Amino acid sequence: MLSLILKRLGIGVITVLAVSVIIFFGTKILPGDAAQIRLGQEATEANVAAMRERLGLDKSYLQQYLTWLGNFVRGDLGVSLASDTPIMNLISDRYQNTLYVAVLTAAIGVPISLTLGILAAMFPGTLYDRILTFVSVSLVAAPEFFTATILVLLMVFVLGIGNAVVVGSADGKNIFQLIAHFALPITTLSFVIASQLIRMSRAAVLNVMSSPYIEMAILKGVPRRRIILRHALLNAIGPIVNVVALNLAYLVTGVVVVEVYFGYPGLATLIVQAVQTRDFVLIQGLGMIFCMTYVLLMLIADIAAITSNPRLRHPK
């Protein structure tokens, strides 16, 4: 089993390296020159050349890539072209916001969604199942800003709870204050991930429920609850953790609309800004962070799937 996990880890490292190549050379293909952008339109040729030398842009692409990768490994993401501040400083505040929202959404949304999905699989075809299916399909179809708007309307304007935007800093708040602080983004994102999680967990458990060993459990007189919790769920963990991991990755990297809507600065809006200002260095740094988040979450999902499968845990 250990060798299997090490193999996955190796594949993860290779993936990150491959993506680093794509990110680095991808940004090189884009028009525009970092030295020119940094100095502005009025800079003289000589100034630009000096700046190019300072930034190492006169070296070969391969040398530039290796330098950049080496710095990245040591935690130095370089200096922003647009604001002249170290990328690390730019990211750290944002990362905190993003992490708070992602972790809280995961902690609240994932367990509720999985419970709802598994309950639907326990009673397929019932009114509960059909209502849940209808609601989750509707949620898949609804864009994030629509869900967010409805929530704001309901909560803020009808019920009069909370603020329509996230106001102030998250610093120094305890967990309950944090939940209150990010209440609306968390609820919106929970709805977004819930639809997929409910449908996938229901499908995964139902798929297992049609296998012969479940029929055997029924014929042994095992009660329905135990069939689901002991016999079916164990075998459905693999596909379920993969969907959970994909959704968590989305929470870190893909929530631009929600961040903009509720007006709190996170990583997703930062990369939009970086693209707008043609801040190549920032794009590269964020690209790598997003890639590593994905790879890490997938690795955790794989390890969970491997450890839940006795065939892999105890080979013959």
Place this chain on the structure above:
Amino acid sequence: MAKDTQTPEVIFEAEDLCISAVREDSTDLPIVKDVSFQVHKGEVVALIGESGSGKTTISLSALGYCKPGLTFASGEARLLGRNIAGLSTDELRPSRGINVAYLAQSAAATFNPSIRINEQVTEAPVLHGTKTQEEANKKALDLYRALDLPDPETIGARYPHQVSGGQLQRLMAAMALCGDPDLLVLDEPTTALDVTTQIEVLKAFKKVIKDEGAAAIYVTHDLAVVAQIADYIVVLYNGEVKEAGPTDVIINAPQHPYTKRLMAAINPLPEESDAVEPHGHAAAIEVRNMDAGYGRLSNGEPAAMILRDINVTIPKRKTIGVIGESGCGKSTLARVMAGLLPQHSGEVLLDGVALSPRLEDRRKEELRKVQFVYQMADTALNPRQRIKDILGRPLTFYHSLRGKARTKRVLELLEMVELPPPFADRYPHELSGGQKQRVNLARALAAEPEVVLCDEVTSALDTIVAANVIDLLTRLQDETGVSFVFISHDLSTVASFSDEVVVLYAGRVAEIGKVSEILSPPFHPYTRLLISSVPEPRIGWLEETTESQAQKAGLASGVELRKTGCPFVSRCPVAIQGTCDTIDPPKQHGTDGHRIECHRPLDELM
């Protein structure tokens, strides 16, 4: 058993039982029609019939269970005097696993892969509260011992994938018996097993049923198996009881024509024939000194070397049977001949010319001459293509036939395999299993091959249907002059129509020769084990055969591949320690091309 004092004489009774399938337009399609029979205390009742006869459906009614889509229409299914037809799952739960227990055909699918064996075995009595976990563990341990399982103390701590198929089948019996049920329902529990494994499982089942004093319903299509284990036989056809009676009456004096056909479809091993055929047929395919295996090369050998030192000749217009247990390399041999698996060393010759090991390097003409027919017609035929497209594709590919000429040839092929012309426009799922296998065969013949490799083509078919396919193969050989390589684990089928037989054991040829030579002494010890394992439709056969020395040895262990020496050494009753396990067995030639690979001289193998 504690419950003996209260159990009534009749454990289960079906009375005018009708079960229907509910169609989409909510009309009923009767599956089981007015079936009545009784199971008495301590009695084994066999339900016998082909697939579609309703035997499984009837057996499940003893648990009050209908497969999804089926429903109890009328009549009663009485378990211990109570009608359980149509009761809800909650009402049935207390009985299941305690009054009545179920054994399914495939233990591999019936055990939950993620839960340790012992928990699954003891689950029913512990959940129902009839035993504490300790009592159940003790009962399970007794059963493991009674069922001759290896390491009874620790086997329960393993996961299902960590034990062999035959062991898992016996563990399923332990699972069923752990709750001391009054009635056992066994659904084809040995059908998926090799003959040698089948014997050990049958023996264990019979002993345990007797010791535990349980009644049983035994579902099977195999009369020879039934003869060993049942007291009473119910013959089913199309959901109706055709004939019922005590085992010796049904076996020895069947009345109903259908029962007679079932008996006739059992292939007893043919008597040794003296027909001497002229020798010296030209070889269609010749395999010389061939080794083959799977996986990456390490130390100059594939990681898993399956076949070693194979020398086989397939003469023109002849049928060669290849026989051996699962894991012996039968399919691998066919895959090498077809080019699907390039051999590691040695060569394969077609009409005397060496073939490229890799399929990609073979010429179209070479591909045409060697065709493959797979076991599962269901998966081998594209479900989205009509039969005329399935058969037409090789016609266009190999013979450039198009339009009318192609259609005409498709109809000829259908006629060859005895299917009517309208079948050309059908899809595979509109055909029965036997019909699909005929299409599968016709597709191979479309190429007009010299050799057709048939990999277990009759194994998934019912006895009577399989017998018809065999007749068809024999006729096609007369008409087209094709050679067949017929791979099977069923010796009686192979022996019934092959000209020569190759006995494979763990990747080596144990014995090769004409059918009459194989079935008569001298025997390779493995051939002897195989021959003595073929069930005979005769009461008492099981007891006699398990007493024989060959069988006792055969039960000792499973198939193991060996690098050097004779692979059969660990199961062989006449093995010579120090020789058989270290030196490759010599090829000893008998009469007429007969060859045995064994250290024992031929006269000791008589």
